[in-house]
Amino acid sequence: MLLRHGRTAYNHEKRVQGQREVELDDVGHAQAAAVAPVLAALAPDLLWSSDLTRARQTAAYLAKETGLEAVHDARLREYHLGERQGITHDEYAAAHPAEYLEFRQAHYDVVPGAEPTVEVVARMRAVVADLLAALPPGGLGVAVSHGAAIRISLAPLLGLPGDTVESLRALDNCGWVELSEDPDGSPTPRRLRLAAYNRVAPAG
Numbered sequence: 001m002l003l004r005h006g007r008t009a010y011n012h013e014k015r016v017q018g019q020r021e022v023e024l025d026d027v028g029h030a031q032a033a034a035v036a037p038v039l040a041a042l043a044p045d046l047l048w049s050s051d052l053t054r055a056r057q058t059a060a061y062l063a064k065e066t067g068l069e070a071v072h073d074a075r076l077r078e079y080h081l082g083e084r085q086g087i088t089h090d091e092y093a094a095a096h097p098a099e100y101l102e103f104r105q106a107h108y109d110v111v112p113g114a115e116p117t118v119e120v121v122a123r124m125r126a127v128v129a130d131l132l133a134a135l136p137p138g139g140l141g142v143a144v145s146h147g148a149a150i151r152i153s154l155a156p157l158l159g160l161p162g163d164t165v166e167s168l169r170a171l172d173n174c175g176w177v178e179l180s181e182d183p184d185g186s187p188t189p190r191r192l193r194l195a196a197y198n199r200v201a202p203a204g
Contacts, residue, residue, distance in 0.1 A: 016084045
């Protein structure tokens with residue numbers, strides 16, 4: 001299971017966040033507090049998280065509910081979005097309209113100084129493979145990560161065409177993706193299927 005972190009002030013202000021260190025805002029803390037018992041009820045065996053603050057804070061709520069210790073892994077980080085980190089979407093669209101349209105289609109390689117997509121996909125695939133390998137048979141793992149990194153890595157994880165990402169809406173804060181292993185066998189690399197996309201905890 002891949003879980004996006006809770007809301008931050010950057011999310012609320014519609015700023016390009018990337019790998020900037022931004023904490024959860026009050027809404028983000030409430031989202032994390034709401035999703036934690038829902039996922040804890042599924043009895044996860046492992047809890048991994050990006051080492052960026054907003055993901056660590058989200059994972060801390062899950063750790064409290066599950067009794068698991070969160071393992072922080074830099075491979076679960078968001079894209080580094082180069083020169084555009086910190087600007088609002090409106091500023092981006094006004095200053096670089098053509099590039100912004102590509103950015104909105106999840107074509108992040110157009111961003112000057114951005115981490116290449118091939119590198120993001122490679123680290124996300126590697127960390128998911130390691131998480132799967134660490135799970136007991138039939139076990140469940142939760143990895144707290146980030147919207148763009150999750151969205152862009154799904155097609156490679158599922159063996160789908162790369163442009164599949166354009167058909168996926170952005171994940172909500174504290175929205176999660178459920179992946180299940182192919183029950184017909186265990187090829188190498190292990191085959192995954194999409195069980196759910198952008199599930200969220202019921203509103204309180």
